Amino acid sequence: MGHISRQISQASGYHHGNLRRAVIDAALEAIDESGPTGWSLRALARRAGVSHAAPVHHFGDKAGLLTAVAAEGYELFAAALEACAAEGDFQEVGVAYVRFAVRHRAHFAVMFRPELYRPDDPALVAARDRAGAVLAAGARRLSAEPAGDRAVTLAAWSAAHGFAGLWLDGALPEARDPGQDPEAVARRVFRAMFRGGPGEPAA
Structure with missing residues (x-):
């Protein structure tokens, strides 16, 4: 050495x-x-x-470097979700998810590709678990089940992640319109999807 x-x-x-x-x-x-x-x-x-x-x-090696990128991404991601969750509106957590994806595209491109890095890295696992806890807590508020519902967590995650991916890929017509704000569009989508859930006012 x-x-x-x-x-x-x-x-x-x-x-x-x-x-x-x-x-x-x-x-x-x-x-x-x-x-x-x-x-x-x-x-x-x-x-x-x-x-x-x-x-x-x-x-x-390259996997080690991408592990560092993913770990940093999850730390930033968890902090962004936690800050929004503290305000009590879970739909805004979904908006924060999209905001992170748009502002941190490189991190986002790596974080959900565990085949590229070492997914058992302790720092990465800790930050990833922090972000997952925010999503799970939000699902407990949306679900009619006292302990929350894994299906609701997956639905919320799929909605936020799917919208972010479609926006970044330019697959949505709105994403190709420079006058459109991804956060505003995402907010309308999430309100339509989760309108009237337990504890959530109708949009």
Whole structure:
């Protein structure tokens, strides 16, 4: 490992922590441009302006780097959902889901592709469980069952994730109209879908 450390130390302008951040940021840019698989670690190092050994030193391999991207994504995702859930309107949690997907496209492109990374990574599991807990808690409010209903959780998740995916893919006519706001469209969709559920006023 000595030769790797020497190569990394030659990457000008970066301290240890900043170098790791630079590689992750370069990965997010590459994912935005060519998806989560259309680049190599060597190309990523060139993009970040660091030694070709830097990504290997910090992440081991491509799966390790994508694990870091997914874990960071789930942390941001969980925080966004929790902030909305605290306000008490579960439909707004769905809107927050779509907002996250639109604002963090690269993270979103990796998070739900567990074949690309190490899904048992402790940091990733903890953040993913936080996000799942918000969805489960919302389902308990929507469901007529005292303990909540797994089917309701899946319905809410499918609605939010499906809408986000269709929007990002440009499959919806509204998504191709620059005058349309994805959050406003999503809000109308979720109100129509979950109108009149337990504890939810009709739209």
